Amino acid sequence: MHSSSTDHWGPNDEQAKSQQDISHHFWLMMLRGELYEAPVKNPHRILDVGTGTGAWVIDVAEKHPEADVKGIDVSPIQPIWVPPNARFELDDYNLPWQDVEKYDLIHQRELLGSIPNWPKFYKECFKALKPGGWIDCSEPGLYFESFYDTLGEDHAYKLWGTAMLEAGNKAGLSFDVGPYMKGWLEDAGFINVRERKFCCTIGKWSKDPWERDVGVWEQLRLDAGVQDFCERRFMSNLGWRAEEVTVFCARMRAALKNNRLLAHHWL
Numbered sequence: 001m002h003s004s005s006t007d008h009w010g011p012n013d014e015q016a017k018s019q020q021d022i023s024h025h026f027w028l029m030m031l032r033g034e035l036y037e038a039p040v041k042n043p044h045r046i047l048d049v050g051t052g053t054g055a056w057v058i059d060v061a062e063k064h065p066e067a068d069v070k071g072i073d074v075s076p077i078q079p080i081w082v083p084p085n086a087r088f089e090l091d092d093y094n095l096p097w098q099d100v101e102k103y104d105l106i107h108q109r110e111l112l113g114s115i116p117n118w119p120k121f122y123k124e125c126f127k128a129l130k131p132g133g134w135i136d137c138s139e140p141g142l143y144f145e146s147f148y149d150t151l152g153e154d155h156a157y158k159l160w161g162t163a164m165l166e167a168g169n170k171a172g173l174s175f176d177v178g179p180y181m182k183g184w185l186e187d188a189g190f191i192n193v194r195e196r197k198f199c200c201t202i203g204k205w206s207k208d209p210w211e212r213d214v215g216v217w218e219q220l221r222l223d224a225g226v227q228d229f230c231e232r233r234f235m236s237n238l239g240w241r242a243e244e245v246t247v248f249c250a251r252m253r254a255a256l257k258n259n260r261l262l263a264h265h266w267l
Contacts, residue, residue, distance in 0.1 A: 017053050017077055019224040024055040026217040027109065027138065030198060030267065032210075035060050036107055037196070038134035043067050043104035047128070049093050050111045054078035054086075060107075061086035067104075093121065099128040109138040113168055113175045113233075122188035135190065140267050142176045144202065144255075147262035156251040157263070167233035178266070202256060202263040219256050226252045 031037065035056065044067055048057045051071025061069040061083040071078065072091040082088075094115060106125050115121050125135050142164055144157035151158050168175040182195045201215035202222070227249050234240040234248075255261065 015224070016228055019221065019228065020052040021055055022217070022221045022224055023110065024053070024059075026214070026221045029210075029214050029217055030200065035063060036105065036136040037194075038105060038136040040105045040134045045103045045130075046070070046105045046107070047072070047099075047103045048107045049125070050108065050114065051078065051088060054082065054088055056107065056109070057086050057088070058082055093124075097124040097128055101128070101130050103129050104133050106133070106135045108135065110140065112139050112142075112177050113171075113173045115177075116172050118174075118177060118180070119184050119187055122184050122190070126188045126190060135185070137181055137185070138267065139178045139181065140200075141178050141265045144263055144265045147264065148260060156248065156255045159248065160252060163234060163238060164229075167237040170237040171233065198267040199264055200267050202265065203259040203261075205259040205262050223253055223256050226256075 028035070043064060046060060046064070046067055046069045048054075048060070048069070048071040051057055051073045052075075054071050054077075057069050057071035058079075061067070065083070065085055067085060069083075069086045071086070071088045072093060073088070074090065074092050076088075076090050078088040094117075106129060108125070122135075129135065143161040145151070146157070153159075164175045182193050185193050200218055201211045203215050203219045204212050206212045206215055227245075230245050230249055230252075231242075234245050235242065240248075255263070
């Protein structure tokens with residue numbers, strides 16, 4: 001186990017844990033009930049990097065009772081009562097890893113803003129996988145768009161993207177990682193890298209039942225997390241006052257609830 005040096009950009013209070021559980025359900029819906037897309041068969045050792053509340057580890061442990069499923073995080077917010085084949089460790093995934101050729105599957109999701117050196121991180125993942133092992137990565141897009149209107153530069157959605165990008169860059173932690181993941185993985189040594197992009201609706205405007213359900217949960221996920229997403233980085237790295245963050249978050253919540261925008265973003 002390592003001592004932690006990772007400066008996580010968000011809180012780990014009850015509100016944040018609730019938001020993470022909502023997010024887990026959202027991703028389940030996006031993947032139509034699947035926990036991962038990697039075509040791994042009969043995995044014996046599975047690692048979840050940045051496990052958060054551990055919801056993914058628990059579900060995977062129940063799906064694969066024969067597997068040893070471990071989740072690591074820099075924050076000890078996981079439950080005590082878990083399946084017998086699931087466990088959690090307090091560990092910093094940004095420090096050099098000790099595991100070599102150990103795992104059949106490594107899972108990584110929503111680590112944007114917490115990894116200063118993504119190429120190095122993926123090299124550590126590659127080293128820790130058994131020959132023939134798989135890594136399954138998912139990250140949300142930073143920029144929100146509208147099918148209905150051309151959003152002005154002062155729209156909350158536009159300001160969100162530019163401010164998050166600037167704040168992350170000033171902290172040395174990028175929030176815009178999706179477009180670069182495939183290249184980083186290939187540079188780390190991975191082969192047969194498959195990239196899938198999902199257009200995720202926000203809100204209940206879609207006539208497609210599945211898109212509508214996904215959009216409702218994405219709306220809920222973002223609404224529950226917007227204050228935490230913005231508060232620390234905007235104040236610490238951009239010099240915003242608390243009142244400015246509060247006003248901006250209110251504008252974001254109003255935009256999230258505006259189904260006439262036909263809002264969406266890419267995952």
